[in-house]
Amino acid sequence: MLKVDGLSVRAGSVELVREVSFAVGPGERVGLIGESGSGKSLTALSLMGLLPEGVTAAGRATLGDRDLVGVPEGRLKRLRGRELSMVFQEPMTALNPLMRVGTQVAEAMTLHGRGRREARARAVELLERVRLPEPRQLARAFPHQLSGGQRQRVMLAIALANEPGLLICDEPTTALDVTVQKQMLGLIAEVAPALLFITHDLAVVASVCERVLVMYGGRIVESGAVREVFTRPRHRYTEGLLAASRLTPRGTRLPTIRGGVPAAGHFPDGCVFRNRCPHADDRCESAPELTGDGHAHACWHPAD
């Protein structure tokens, strides 16, 4: 379905994402985990062709047999919203405040050829599918009349309008209340086709995804089945991440990864993690490749 091969993203002279490669099969739920600054959002945006001004992508990414990177806007826009779609993080600002909700959902369909009346009817159906109450009335509402959770469901409806093969979600629940989060995740898990779910929250990935990719410093450092990676992490960063998120018994200190995430462009050469890794040595000055089938890692001194 989605195949990414050597994708790089740079802003001017700074390389923000380095040689990222992965794949998402049809119907598969893949999580992309990383902290702020790891490059995960940019990876997703470059797949959609929605990178901000001044940021460019290189490399290869294909959806089925169609190229996504390096393709002119005219061709890309026909794929967006139809073959692949995206739900963003901020529901409060993602909708046009001057247009009714139903019209905005319908727009996703009219852009790709559906008739207006049909699109409007289907918009109501979609709003119902994402479990919004009174969908017919809600379609006539304006975004400011909806709560954050409701708006995010609308975004989901827009994303699913044309039955895309791949849904990309970029931290869709981060801005929502915890209880609303749970409902939203359940909904996404239920309705999504192939899913690329980007987040920094390990628990979310565990509940929604089958496979996970761990990103740090613009590179994928570990990948594999969720159960495998979370119970037996190989890369030291993943190890640290998991340790830090485990609830510890009283009296003991919360384990942390020492140091902080460097600013973009200031990651060390060789292994991106070596300036914070307790197991680093001279070998780590050259960048490790992602090795291993199924459960792969890019580390000279993996955990066992």
Next chain:
Amino acid sequence: MRGRLNAGLVAGGVLVGLVVLAALVSFVWTPHDPTLVDAARKLREPGGGYLLGADKFGRDTLSQLMVGARTTLYVGIVAVGIAALLGTPLGVLAGMTRQGWLAELVMRVNDLVFAFPALLLAVMLGAVYGAGTLTAMIAIGVATVPAFARVARAATLQVMVTDYVLAARAAGRRGGAIALRHVLPNIGSVLIVQASVSFAIAILAEAALSFLGFGTRPPTPSWGRMLQESQELLFSTPRLALWPGLAIALAVLGFNLLGDGLRDFLDPKLRRIGAEG
């Protein structure tokens, strides 16, 4: 002070500096007496001691320009001064007061004053007290009060919700103290920018008034009046319109650029507040 020196600031500063220089120099020296009528030199072409030529009364254009710069700056300073001194407290009051009705009242009065454009006020004032530089200054000043009040209020509202003001209020500080110690220093940069922009508008207003005959009375030179006098001779001697026109445009441009440059220099985020005159 944050921000870096930018093109607008420099260009604006240079232009304004030129005008100020011309005005200052004119106190000490001008090529000729700008008010001296000399029939023999009527409409003299540029050359000799008359660098830019002479007008239909034989008065030297350059000298008139220099002394006119004085009028321009004079009017600007007084008008903006009046506007700032009256408008800022009003705006701060409206922004700080807890009494909704007071804020509403102040803003409504503001809107009302706003409905009397500077020109209209000057005409009315001139009709009663006789037109001249003083009435022009007062009229323009009063007409500019709403702009300052609005900007001051908007900026005050922003400051009022900051943490340090909330802390001050929680600590029991009275309104006056908060205004002086917290509000004024923080809205200062916005007001400076507004002053620059209003200065430019004041220059335009004075020029228009002088053009209509409601501004500076003869024989004191004024760029606006020079333009008006040049109109009838436009077909034969267009250069008479060129110089005062250029002077006005450059002075206004200078203050506008300066205002923009100051805005970028002091805080680029301020771009939203107070773009109107």
Next chain:
Amino acid sequence: MTLYLVKRLAVLVASTAVAGVVVFAFMALLPGDPAEIALGVNATPEAVARLREQFGTDRPPLAQFLDWFGGLARGDFGTSYVTSAPIGPQISDRLGVTAVLVLGGMVVALLVAVPLGTFAAVHHRDPLGAAVSAVSQAGIAVPAFLAGILLVFVFAVRAQVLPSGGYVPLADDPGEWLRSLLLPWLSLGLVQGAVLTRYVRSAVLDVMREDYLRTARAKGRGSTGALWRHGLRNAAVPVVTVLGLQLATLLVGAVVVERVFVIPGLGDLLLNGVAGRDLLLVQGVVMVLVTAVLLINFLVDVAYHLLDPRLRGPR
């Protein structure tokens, strides 16, 4: 929403009344007695007294004000103390001319500002956009009457294609009417257009950064399509508010432009009135101008509320 409308309308009426008081009080300060001035220095006290009675200026100020303001509300502007001509018709005759002048100027300004401003915003990172910005910056520095003189010089003196002044009523000769208004419209419109361009640019730039544009593109719109369909409508909101302010400035600009091009509009009437010390006339014209500004502000407020559903209140 309707509650807001009613409140706003009440404010409008109150403001107009207060404005009336201000104008009246102002003119009441005018030195000299209208009756004396009308009859001249050699008039007998009895003649003056009789004329004062006729004018109504012998009554207390409050009564005079109420009379005058009440008359205004009915459309009766009174009769001039100086020319003995009814003021109302003079004003209504010229109101149309000034209105056409102002509206034409507004249209020109919009025609200039919307495309240029949008262009400058879309190209804000490259030299073309910067050039447009610079030109608009220069345009602001030129007062309308200077633009007028410049245009007269270029089109009337040098090229000799347009008249340098004068006005031909529409009824007399539509072609000449248009020709006589072209340069005045340009003088007003180009300058206001420069000012408006900056606002349009700023509004479009703000909108360009909004998330909902990205959402539109994620649905499948190209970047230009997203800007057109979603961006411009949202950018229109702040621009409309500025339009109201601009109309007030245009009104003032019209006063001056009427002098430059010798157009018989309200501005011309006002200035003549002041020169001739025609008290009642000046009062009337000033009231019309001020009311126009207040009305425009009211309409802009309403339009703003209509355009932005967030301001319309709960469902």
